[in-house]
Amino acid sequence: MSVPAVEFAHVSKAFSGRVVLQDVDLRIPAGRTTVIIGPSGAGKSVFLKLLVGLLQPDEGRILVEGEDLTRLDEEGLYRLRRRIGMLFQDGALFDSMTVGENVAFPLRRHTRMREPEIDAAVASVLASVGLPGTQERMPSELSGGMRKRVGLARAIVLDPDIVLFDEPSSGLDPVTSDAIDQLIVEMRERLGKTFIVISHDIVGTFRIADHIAMLHGGRIVARGTPEEIRHSPDPVVRAFLRRNIPLPPLPGEREESP
Ligand SMILES: Nc1ncnc2c1ncn2[C@@H]1O[C@H](COP(=O)(O)OP(=O)(O)O)[C@@H](O)[C@H]1O
Ligand SMILES: [Mg+2]
Numbered sequence: 051m052s053v054p055a056v057e058f059a060h061v062s063k064a065f066s067g068r069v070v071l072q073d074v075d076l077r078i079p080a081g082r083t084t085v086i087i088g089p090s091g092a093g094k095s096v097f098l099k100l101l102v103g104l105l106q107p108d109e110g111r112i113l114v115e116g117e118d119l120t121r122l123d124e125e126g127l128y129r130l131r132r133r134i135g136m137l138f139q140d141g142a143l144f145d146s147m148t149v150g151e152n153v154a155f156p157l158r159r160h161t162r163m164r165e166p167e168i169d170a171a172v173a174s175v176l177a178s179v180g181l182p183g184t185q186e187r188m189p190s191e192l193s194g195g196m197r198k199r200v201g202l203a204r205a206i207v208l209d210p211d212i213v214l215f216d217e218p219s220s221g222l223d224p225v226t227s228d229a230i231d232q233l234i235v236e237m238r239e240r241l242g243k244t245f246i247v248i249s250h251d252i253v254g255t256f257r258i259a260d261h262i263a264m265l266h267g268g269r270i271v272a273r274g275t276p277e278e279i280r281h282s283p284d285p286v287v288r289a290f291l292r293r294n295i296p297l298p299p300l301p302g303e304r305e306e307s308p
Contacts, residue, residue, distance in 0.1 A: 053116045055080040055212055055244035061110035063096055070096050072268040083238050083245040085255045088265035094248045098216055102134055103127045132160055135205035139216040143189040143200055150185030153203045175203045195226035215247040219254050231257045252294040
């Protein structure tokens with residue numbers, strides 16, 4: 051395999067002696083969508099914060115495109131974060147700015163682009179997430195699904211190598227979360243970037259994932275393609291999945307009545 055987009059090597063993290071991640075070992079392939087699933091409190095957000103260098107691991111190494119993030123100084127971390135786009139759980143839009151200003155924000159901050167170029171880039175990226183011509187709208191006028199789309203536009207406007215999504219369908223109704231899942235699939239095809247999605251939505255996970263890793267109790271308890279995960283014999287995995295999707299019975303396992 052070529053250099054993974056992200057590699058966690060024996061990463062552990064505790065807060066005041068309470069272990070949150072334990073010996074997490076995971077390679078995330080480039081150019082694919084990997085979904086990290088796990089119940090609430092499993093350590094998913096801590097995983098993301100480690101990945102962007104907002105937290106340091108107690109043990110282990112974290113490599114992003116082969117570069118050891120635990121050895122980077124502030125300048126190095128800044129450069130690294132520019133290569134990573136992030137769609138925050140609540141969209142994290144600036145409510146006092148228009149949609150256009152929100153999307154332009156990273157361009158103003160990280161590039162020397164001039165206004166006409168910025169306007170063109172913003173128009174183009176808003177169109178690509180299905181929101182053409184919404185530059186002058188205010189975030190407060192938008193639906194939850196539209197806010198996520200604006201958040202995604204802002205996350206990809208700098209053309210990052212890696213896009214992180216923290217619970218992209220949280221807080222959305224089922225129809226809107228289906229539409230966001232569909233958008234994630236389309237964008238991944240179109241952009242060819244590495245997508246890393248944090249989720250506890252199992253149904254959505256199976257729609258968007260090329261690879262799935264399951265976090266439970268601070269450990270990676272399963273990893274594989276959606277098919278491999280669906281057929282995992284691991285009782286923890288099966289118990290977690292079964293709450294949300296019908297599972298084929300394993301050989302020797304009794305069919306359960308719904
Ligand atoms: N900065 C922190 N200080 C202390 N405990 C934390 C901190 N961040 C997360 N935790 C704890 O780590 C555990 C995992 O949290 P989190 O990664 O947010 O879970 P998830 O995102 O999977 O729901 C939780 O028990 C949480 O209370
Ligand atoms: Mg979380």
